[in-house]
Amino acid sequence: MNQIDGKSARALLLILSTFTYLLFGAMVFDKLESEEDTRVRDEIERITDRLKNKYNFSERDMHLFEAIAIKSIPQQAGYQWQFAGAFYFATVVITTVGYGHSAPSTSAGKLFCMVFALFGIPMGLVMFQSIGERVNTFIAYSLHKFRDSLHQQGFTCLQEVTPTHLLMVSLSIGFMVIVSGTYMFHTIEKWSIFDAYYFCMITFSTIGFGDLVPLQQADALQAKPLYVFATIMFILVGLAVFSACVNLLVLGFMASNADEVTAANREPPSAIVLERFARNSLVESQLFNIQKHSTVGVLPGRPRRMYSIVPNSAGDVHLRRRSTRRSIQDTVCCGCFKPRPPRYRFSLTRRPTNISHLVDLELY
Amino acid sequence: MNQIDGKSARALLLILSTFTYLLFGAMVFDKLESEEDTRVRDEIERITDRLKNKYNFSERDMHLFEAIAIKSIPQQAGYQWQFAGAFYFATVVITTVGYGHSAPSTSAGKLFCMVFALFGIPMGLVMFQSIGERVNTFIAYSLHKFRDSLHQQGFTCLQEVTPTHLLMVSLSIGFMVIVSGTYMFHTIEKWSIFDAYYFCMITFSTIGFGDLVPLQQADALQAKPLYVFATIMFILVGLAVFSACVNLLVLGFMASNADEVTAANREPPSAIVLERFARNSLVESQLFNIQKHSTVGVLPGRPRRMYSIVPNSAGDVHLRRRSTRRSIQDTVCCGCFKPRPPRYRFSLTRRPTNISHLVDLELY
Structure with a gap:
């Protein structure tokens, strides 16, 4: 079997796996959400009927009122496009989170948004990778210092600093960022702990449904500049820390993929990455x-x-x-x-x- | 200046550039959207007042009705969590597009969504990279065949196949995917050409605001299985094609970054990537x-x-x-x-x- 067939087979296997995974996910979501969905559907119908009977709406006014209610969602949250809101929106674009709590409504705004994303997203990616790399270097450096000080005090429990240690520390920092974010949003947005945690996960995976969006209550965008700053920094720092983890996991994978010919002679990719981080500070x-x-x-x-x-x-x-x-x-x-x-x-x-x-x- | 300082300086420069870019974007968005925002705000207030006076709402019923209207958005679009909708949702999760047209409302659904994303997103990424690589290999192969046939017919206009040619063909295919998507959504969803194009760009960048979401009208999820299939395939194929471009642009960058030591002895990264694609089909x-x-x-x-x-x-x-x-x-x-x-x-x-x-x- 030559290399072409092997790679095509791998691609095909991945496609099949992904579709199987999607099928599995669809079945579970169907199972978990359908019942609640039906309940909400019935509830809405019941309340709508009650209100309709009480006020004797015309069908046209009914639809008008619905449209108004939907359009007023972002309005109720304060001015979405004054500076703080626009900055928040720009952050959400270049990180590809895209909550959709506000989206440009003018053609000029949409056009600028596309161009802004075209250059902003690669710039953001490179920045996060660069910060992630620096974070990893710093962690590797700290770990080695920590090991050395342990050895000086006669403890030999940390014989070698491996890529696993580095990854564990990165993930711990990521977890700490999530915990602090969960606490912040739980306190200020009055979300449940679980919802705040869910929000953090959906944000850092850059999915960003927009079912939970911070800074959308009590004119927070204009009234709480410190909270606005904290939220934006939380998103950026969190993504940088997770870039550090992805850097460790993916870069090794990519590097090993790029040079398959010599792969057999190589250290495991993760070791190369760690070596790369370690050498900056530790090795001549x-x-x-x-x-x-x-x-x-x-x-x-x-x-x-x-x-x-x-x-x-x-x-x-x-x-x-x-x-x-x-x-x-x-x-x-x-x-x-x-x-x-x-x-x-x-x-x-x-x-x-x-x-x-x-x-x-x-x-x- | 040693390597550490250089890299930290680069990271710092990137952070500064990104924040400047965000500031610039915020100012432009503020300028472009604020006026329309104010107009919509006034319009909503005017219509709400008119309806309030006409029907003499109580404040409580007013809020109730708003809440109902907002909750009924996804309901009006058909069953979001029956199989087709759940599959669509799962696709939107693992591609990190996250329109947010529907989001899990139960705790079990949210929990499963987080776990599903945790494994699904890396799997999706690897699949897209793998398909992108195959696409590039195929394009490189076709380009060489095309050149050879040109040479046989005596034309020498295409002397060499360079990475730029490969990238140009990839981007052309990507553009064709966007054009066909724009046409499809313009025809079926009745969006303007510009809006349909904007939707495609916001989807393929995985931002996914959710201000425009296909399959949300006239019970499309249940009534038009072919359109559901076409939409999901459009998202997946489009992302795979753009992965092919990113593969060409970024992989070279990453590979050159990973082996800085030998970079001086190397071909330019893009050449390595092309070589890698070309060799599979063309070189023993x-x-x-x-x-x-x-x-x-x-x-x-x-x-x-x-x-x-x-x-x-x-x-x-x-x-x-x-x-x-x-x-x-x-x-x-x-x-x-x-x-x-x-x-x-x-x-x-x-x-x-x-x-x-x-x-x-x-x-x-």
Whole structure:
């Protein structure tokens, strides 16, 4: 089976899995929501009939009133398009959350919104990735400092800092952001704890249904500038922290995908990512360069020099020490020597004088 | 300036740029939408007063009626949580579009929605990336076939297939998807052409305000199964095509970011990506392996064999032919030979018999 078929098969398998997953989700949602939906439907009909009878609406006025009620939703929440609201809206656009609590109604507004999103979303993505990377670097640095201080005090419980530790810390910070957000919205918006938590999850996944939207009560957009600031920062910081996690999980996956050819010779992707974060603060650039090369199968020096580097850097990086050493050994055998045993057999660096009469001068 | 400072500076610059961009967007949205907002606000107040006077509402009934009108929006559009609607909802969740035309109202529904999104969104992302990759491979293959047939007919207008061509074709397909979607929604939903186009853009950017949502009129979810299928496929196919574009643009960026160390020795990222797509269909795996390695500085064969490969594959790949050849030359000099010129001087593969008495037996 060649590479084309394998990849197409993978794509097909993914499509099938996704559709199965959607079918499964649809069945569960149907089961969970249909009953409540019917109940609300009946309730609405009952109340509408009662009001209709009480006030003797004409059908036309009835529809007019409905339309007015729907249009007045954002109006009741304060001025949606004055500066604070517009800034909130712009944030919701470039993060692709898109609550829809307000949406441009003029053609000019819609046109600008499309152009704004076209450039804003990539910019936002790059910013979040960049912040996520910095967060990860900082966590890796802190973890190593923490380990070193533990070792100095004689504790050896944290022998090595692995990518799993990094991810765990990232996720913990993300969880803390969600908890603080849940508390904030529970207190200020009077949502239940569960609803506030649900809101945070729907926001940070950038789904943003808009069934729960903060800053939509009691003219909050104009009356509570601090709360507006806190909400916008909550969305941006939360997405940055989750970018840090995605950075760890996805970047490794993407990197390993991009170089499938050399994948077999490589460290696990997560290890590469951690190494990348760790090296900035902990490993001398030169050392890392050589060690990095070694894992993809290049040896820019002599093997003896390679071996001497490992113990030097091991004190700092400590990344799957055994597998790194083995991969270097493999490389030494495969990368340069194994593919051309004939040359190795006749390379006699130690006794040049003995065979100098055999050497082609043009090779000098 | 070391790497840490540079990266932190980049992150800081991105944050500043993004906030400036948000400020700019907020000001423009304020300018464009505020006036219309005020007009609608006044209009609503006027009509509400008129209706209030006509029917002499109590304040309580007024609020009740508003609440009913708001709750009845999704009800009027048909059963949102029967199978078709639930499937549509599930699609909107895992694509992170999140129109919010319907959202779970029960706690069980909300809980399942969070779990469903947690696993569904990564799965969807991987699927879209995989399909996008396949689409790109197919486009690269078609472009090469097209060029070859042009050459056979004596036209030489398309000398080389570059990543720009690939991206242009991807974007054209994306544009065609948007045009057909715009036409479909314009005809069936009776939206204006501009609104239908705006809807497509807001959907494919996964913002999904929900100000315009298809399948919400005339019981479409239950009455028009074909239209439901077309809408869901439109969203999925559209996102897959745009993933193909993002794959071309972002993957190259990510890949180059992940291996900054070797970046200097590399082809431009976009070229790597095109090469990766092209090789699947056009270049023999073995040939590519060697050529691929050559660009990162590994030579798993003899130099003479390397050189002979370039003209072979050049007819097929045609990727910056000169720079590829140069990088191979560099590699031949640097990667294996420059670091140990002494060994090269005495490697005599052609006359083993002459020096067989000098060879260490243990090296055989």
